[in-house]
Amino acid sequence: MLDMTRLAPGPYGSMLLADLGAEVIAIGGGRSGLPVPALSRGKEFITLDLKADEGRAALRRLVAESDVFMEGFRPGVADRIGAGRAELGEINPRLIYCSVTGYGQTGPLAGRAGHDINYLAIGGALGTFGPADGPPVPPLNLVADFAGGGLLAAFGIVGALYERERSGHGQYLDAAMVDGVLSMMGMNFADWGGESLPGRGSGVLAGSMPAYRCYACSDGRYVAVGALENAFFANLWQALDLGEVPNHFDPANWDMITEQLDASFGTRTMAEWTEFFxxxxxxxTPVLEPRELAGFRQISQRYQGFRTDSVPAVPVYSRSAAQVGETDTEDATERVLGRFGIPPEDARKAVGSAGDGAVKGLRWPPV
Known part of the structure; x- marks a missing residue:
């Protein structure tokens, strides 16, 4: 797999595939930027000057023997640097070519820049996040970048590889983060404006229903309550010894339930409630900070040696287990190109001036 993406979405997708055994070669150079350390494991990093004939020749050599090519440029840029779908597809008709962008290859915003927050906004998700009396709040960059971008791209690539086993042909994947957001919002679109999701900050899953929200503990930490079903809510209410179990789906009871739960959870620390339940x-469940994960029993037992600087390879397979690869971001251009029959002297020419500042250090976020 050849990966010419940057920032978060594409590198996350190629990391997932590397965990599953893909040989991932990340191609950088010039102004392409530096890799994200947390998304670099299991990959080799090379530098090519695609403005030079030698750099383009090296790329074509790699493409001829590769299964997947992924890029994250604005529409038209890959064509201008000799890495477009049509040109590479002629070299290798079995190639799976995946473009990862925010808005996709078509539409009035296709050529515009953006980030996760913009794709959430355009995709109808951001307007549903956050409190009713404040501005929308993005959930970091998890939804559009990682789920709607990298994860969806990896899923699409695996699907295309499977299809290729039947047809024998490669194909083009237009993986847009807005598309991913639209897809994931299907259930919530259907609920929007109704009883379960009347508006931002209000509804069953929005944090206003007392059976599905966070409560402050005596130490200022929080517990997360997801007692939606009747049995779970009854267990919660009875464990706290709050008397007759009310109908927690009736909004008329929400103020009373919230008051009771607020008062109860405020009597003990988060650790005490964790043990209690x-x-x-x-x-x-406790609302954990990243630094606490390695010491929490569910995480520590399922993922022995868990570290936040090297998250688990997922999902868990019964036979062909995903593997966390080593992280080595040193420039491996000569070594990698050598495997494709390109001698060191030609490899150095392929790097050319693009090697100035490329793959020599890591920095995130970009500045």
Whole structure:
């Protein structure tokens, strides 16, 4: 797999595929930027000057023997640097070519720049996040960048590879982050404006329903309550010894339920509540910070040696387990091109001036 993407979405997608055994060669150079350290494992990094004949020749050599090519340029840029779909497809008709962009290859915004927050906004998700009396709040860059971008691209690539086994042909994937957001919002679009999701900050899953929200503990930390179903809510209410179990789906009871739960959870620390609910099936969990994950029993037992600087390879396979590869961002151009029959002298020419500042250090976020 050849990866010419940057920032987060594409590199996350190629990391997922590297965890599953793909040989990922990340191609950089010139103004392409530096790799994200957390998304670089299991990959080799090379530098090519695609303005030079030698650089383009090296790219064509790689493409001829590759299965997947992924790029994250604005529409038209890959064509201008000799890495477009049509040109590479002629070299290798079995190539799966994936473009990862925010808005896709068509439409009035196709050529515009953007980030996760913009794709969430255009995709109808951002307007549903956050409190009713404040501005929308993006959930980091998890939804559009990682889920709607990298994960969807990886899923599409695997699907295209599977299809190629039947047809024998490669194909083009237009993986747009807005498309991913639109797809993931299907259930919530259907609920929007109704009883379960009347507006931002209001509704069953929006944080206003007392059975599905976070509560402050005596130490200022929080527990997350997801006691939606009747049985779970009854277990919660009875465990707290709050009397007769009310109808928690009736909005007329929400103020009373919230007041009772606020008062109850405020009497103990988060750690104490974690222990209290350890054996009670009420969907109550601590709100952990990243630094606490390695010490939490579910994480530590399922992923022995868990570290936040090297997240687990997922999902868990019964036979062909995904593997966390080593992270080595040193420039491997000569070594990689040598495997494709390109001698060191030609490899150095392929790097050319693009090697100035490329793949020599890591920096995130970009500045």
């Amino acid at each position: 350890a054996e009670i099936d009420a969907c109550v």
